[in-house]
Amino acid sequence: MSGGFTFHRPTAVPAFGPAFGIAMLGTGLLVLLPLAALLLRAAGQSFDSFVDAAFSPRAMAAYRLSFGASLLAAGVNAVVGTVLAWVLVRYRFPFRRIVDALIDLPFALPTAVAGVALTTIAAPDGILGRIAEPFGIKLAFTPFGVFLALLFIGLPFVVRTLQPVLQDLEPELEEAAALLGAGRASTFLRVVLPAIAPAAATGFALAFARSVGEYGSVIFIAGNMPMVSEIAPLLIVVQLEQFQYGAATAIATVLLGASLAVLLVCVVLQRRLERDRVA
Amino acid sequence: MAIRIEGAVKRYGPKVAAIDGVTLETRPGELLALLGPSGSGKTTLLRAIAGLEFLDAGRILIDGDDATALTARERRIGFVFQNYALFRHLSVFENVAFGLRARPRRLRLTEAEIRDRVLPLLRTVQMEEYAERKPAALSGGQRQRVALARALAIEPRLLLLDEPFGALDAKVRRELRRWLRELHDRLGLSTVFVTHDQEEALELADRVAILNQGRLEQLGTPHEVYDSPATPFVAEFLGDALRVPPRLRRALVPDRPHGGLAMVRPHDIELLPPGGPGVPAIVRRTASRGGALLVELELEDGNRIEAEIARGDAHEAEGRIAPGTRVGLRARIAHLFDDAP
Numbered sequence: 001m002s003g004g005f006t007f008h009r010p011t012a013v014p015a016f017g018p019a020f021g022i023a024m025l026g027t028g029l030l031v032l033l034p035l036a037a038l039l040l041r042a043a044g045q046s047f048d049s050f051v052d053a054a055f056s057p058r059a060m061a062a063y064r065l066s067f068g069a070s071l072l073a074a075g076v077n078a079v080v081g082t083v084l085a086w087v088l089v090r091y092r093f094p095f096r097r098i099v100d101a102l103i104d105l106p107f108a109l110p111t112a113v114a115g116v117a118l119t120t121i122a123a124p125d126g127i128l129g130r131i132a133e134p135f136g137i138k139l140a141f142t143p144f145g146v147f148l149a150l151l152f153i154g155l156p157f158v159v160r161t162l163q164p165v166l167q168d169l170e171p172e173l174e175e176a177a178a179l180l181g182a183g184r185a186s187t188f189l190r191v192v193l194p195a196i197a198p199a200a201a202t203g204f205a206l207a208f209a210r211s212v213g214e215y216g217s218v219i220f221i222a223g224n225m226p227m228v229s230e231i232a233p234l235l236i237v238v239q240l241e242q243f244q245y246g247a248a249t250a251i252a253t254v255l256l257g258a259s260l261a262v263l264l265v266c267v268v269l270q271r272r273l274e275r276d277r278v279a
Numbered sequence: 280m281a282i283r284i285e286g287a288v289k290r291y292g293p294k295v296a297a298i299d300g301v302t303l304e305t306r307p308g309e310l311l312a313l314l315g316p317s318g319s320g321k322t323t324l325l326r327a328i329a330g331l332e333f334l335d336a337g338r339i340l341i342d343g344d345d346a347t348a349l350t351a352r353e354r355r356i357g358f359v360f361q362n363y364a365l366f367r368h369l370s371v372f373e374n375v376a377f378g379l380r381a382r383p384r385r386l387r388l389t390e391a392e393i394r395d396r397v398l399p400l401l402r403t404v405q406m407e408e409y410a411e412r413k414p415a416a417l418s419g420g421q422r423q424r425v426a427l428a429r430a431l432a433i434e435p436r437l438l439l440l441d442e443p444f445g446a447l448d449a450k451v452r453r454e455l456r457r458w459l460r461e462l463h464d465r466l467g468l469s470t471v472f473v474t475h476d477q478e479e480a481l482e483l484a485d486r487v488a489i490l491n492q493g494r495l496e497q498l499g500t501p502h503e504v505y506d507s508p509a510t511p512f513v514a515e516f517l518g519d520a521l522r523v524p525p526r527l528r529r530a531l532v533p534d535r536p537h538g539g540l541a542m543v544r545p546h547d548i549e550l551l552p553p554g555g556p557g558v559p560a561i562v563r564r565t566a567s568r569g570g571a572l573l574v575e576l577e578l579e580d581g582n583r584i585e586a587e588i589a590r591g592d593a594h595e596a597e598g599r600i601a602p603g604t605r606v607g608l609r610a611r612i613a614h615l616f617d618d619a620p
Contacts (some may be wrong), residue, residue: 172364175331178351179358180378180433190377194368 038256042249053247054254058226059235062251065143066232067258070211073150074158078204081158086192088159089166090174103160106153111216118149119220141223146231149218154207161203165196198273205266212259280342280436280469281307282328287337289323297323299493300337305471310463312484313473316516320493321473325439328471330354341436357430357438357468361445363422365414371425372410375400378433400428403462420451431466440472444479456483477517481505489513507614514542514614521545521584523613530558532613539617543610546571548586550599550606557607560584562600574600576608584608 008016042050053059088100106114121128122139128148132139139145169192177187193200215233222229230238232255239248283304289297298320305311313321326332328339330351338347346354366374375397379388388396401407404424414422423443430438443459444452460483463470474480480487481501489496489504489512497509508514511522523531523541532541533556551557560576563583567573574586586608588600599606 170362170364172360172362173366175351176358176360176364176366176429177377177381179329179331179354179356180381180429181352181355182377182381183352186381190381191366194366 035256038249038252041245042253045246045250049246050250053239053244054250058230059232059251059254061227062230062232062235063254063258065146065229066212066255067262069143069147069150069231070208073147073154073211074204074208076151077154077158077207078200081155081203081207082162082193082196082200084155085159085162085166086188089163090171103156105156107156111153111214112220114152114217115149115220118152118217119145122148122221140221141225141229143222143229145221145223146218146229149221150211150214153214153217154211157206157210158200158203161206162196162199165199166192169195198270201266201270201273205263205270208266209259209263212255212262281305282437282469282471283338283340283343284324284328285338285340287324287327287339288335289320289327289332290335296320296493298327298334301490301493301495302337303488303495303498305469306486308467308469309485310460310483311469311471312480312487313471313490314475314477314480314487314516315490316475318492319490321475321490322441324490325441325471325473328437329356329358329439331358355433355436357433357435359423359426359430359438359440359443361442363414363426365422365426365429367414370411370413371401371406371417372397374414374425375428375432377429396432397428400432403431404428418451419447420455423447423455431468435468438468438470440470442474443472444474444476459483481517489516491516508542511540511542511616514544514616519545519585520614521548523610527558527578530556531608532610535613535615539615541610542614542616543612544614545573545585545587546589547610547612548584549609549611550574550586550588551609552599553605553607555607557609560606560608562602562604562606564602565600572600576606 008020084103088096088103109117119140120126122145123129124133124138124140126140129139137144139148173191173195174187177191182190213233215231215237218231219234222231222234224230224234232251236248236251236255239245239251281304285302287298287301291297301320301324313324315321323332327334330346330349330353334347338345340346341354366377369377376393379393379396382388398407398410401410404427406421406424406428409417409421409425414425417425444455447455456479472484481504484501486498486500487504488498491512497504497513499507499509504513505517508517508520511520514520520542521544523543528541529536531543535541549557553559558578560578562574563577564575565572566575568587570590571587572590574588575583576586577583
């Protein structure tokens with residue numbers, strides 16, 4: 001093959017064949033096949049019934065809530081998580097390891113447990129609920145409750161994405177900034193943040209993706225009022241329970257498309273940040 | 280601008296002292312080298328001067344004022360890190376301008392004033408045409424010059440350099456060394472640099488402070504520390520030195536035949552004709568070491584020592600240093616120390 005397309009350039013790393021085969025098989029069976037089945041199922045109905053189910057007022061309200069609350073929660077988590085990761089990496093304080101371990105709790109906790117726990121504190125007679133009540137804010141059984149649950153489950157994604165990056169960030173950079181007269185806040189904004197922005201974007205994307213699909217921890221606290229506090233994944237379940245398979249797959253298809261679009265934007269954004277950082 | 284360090288102690292853990300009671304003072308406008316092997320505390324001392332490490336005991340005085348409690352931010356000291364620590368996301372220009380932009384609001388400069396400060400500095404370090412480049416696009420030597428310009432931009436009272444030539448290859452190193460010395464003479468800024476390379480310290484510095492295990496062994500001009508080492512450590516660290524065994528003492532160092540420890544540098548060993556005074560030995564091997572000739576000599580007891588003679592002398596001594604010839608050894612100069620540690 002002179003100058004033509006070569007599928008696999010020879011390298012010193014052995015076992016390209018088997019490794020590539022397993023990787024492709026895994027991707028195909030575990031990722032592409034279910035998605036293809038979903039799209040096929042969704043396509044099995046008439047266009048009108050697809051549009052009716054996918055863009056009914058109830059479905060639109062559910063999308064708005066799911067994507068809106070997820071974006072908001074991921075955004076807040078990107079900020080809070082970044083600061084938290086910085087504190088955990090840069091400072092030494094009592095119980096640091098315990099705090100560090102607690103970060104993983106939302107990962108490890110069964111989502112239903114998280115949901116019950118969050119509902120308990122957010123309910124009108126719970127700790128948080130009682131604090132919010134005088135301000136006229138109802139936490140549980142409202143869109144705000146959904147946001148709260150998503151905040152909880154998204155945090156570790158940001159922290160765990162940023163920690164290794166911050167660990168690799170030479171402390172000399174922060175020392176140099178201090179020697180040049182920059183304060184703590186200014187050092188963080190002008191030196192640390194630009195260096196970790198790509199990782200923060202990744203953390204945001206992961207938290208967002210997880211939030212859109214989150215079900216277990218949300219349904220307890222949300223109250224699930226159609227048009228008000230009903231998330232899109234729940235609407236899919238509702239449709240399935242009523243044997244409306246077409247409608248369920250239609251909603252699922254929209255959810256899939258929108259999630260892919262958001263992830264794509266995140267990847268592009270992250271690439272751009274990465275490029276600005278070095279070149 | 281002079282700095283005085285008094286009884287500085289910095290411990291890492293109860294038993295490990297990185298610096299263990301160092302007192303030294305710099306002179307205004309001088310270029311001082313902190314020289315020592317790794318683990319001697321030289322970098323810790325430099326970081327303590329900068330305010331990046333806090334001392335467990337002792338004081339740091341800047342121009343007579345106690346600066347021990349000042350933070351790095353308040354000390355106005357220029358620091359060039361070994362890895363340069365340039366801000367990767369900022370251009371060369373913005374790296375140098377960083378310190379000017381970080382000023383408190385009431386001292387802040389206009390954009391034009393910043394340009395007027397940064398561009399001459401970039402000219403000084405010969406980086407003017409690279410102003411818009413990012414650090415990733417620069418060579419090691421260029422990065423270092425940018426780091427230097429960045430440190431100078433805040434008009435520091437003192438300049439500190441941590442292993443300034445450590446990460447560069449030999450040729451760039453030598454060029455930069457000369458350039459740095461010229462720059463120092465032009466700016467007249469008090470400068471302290473850390474190095475583990477004795478040649479670099481002796482060649483570049485006005486005075487050299489030699490550290491070992493967190494203690495100051497000697498502080499003096501390059502000639503002083505090389506010609507009259509205060510301790511056996513200094514003698515051995517600044518070039519080779521042979522500890523003269525007692526049984527050879529009388530023959531090798533006839534003018535000071537006993538007491539304490541005598542040390543002799545290889546180039547201070549004289550080769551005499553055999554049969555006369557001096558320690559009898561046989562030449563085993565010769566090797567070229569740049570401008571000098573290394574002569575490996577076997578003593579009568581089978582031990583080997585090395586002598587070094589200048590190339591010019593080597594020609595004269597040609598017949599006397601061929602392998603297998605017998606010679607007598609005598610020390611031209613010996614360094615004497617009270618106690619053998």
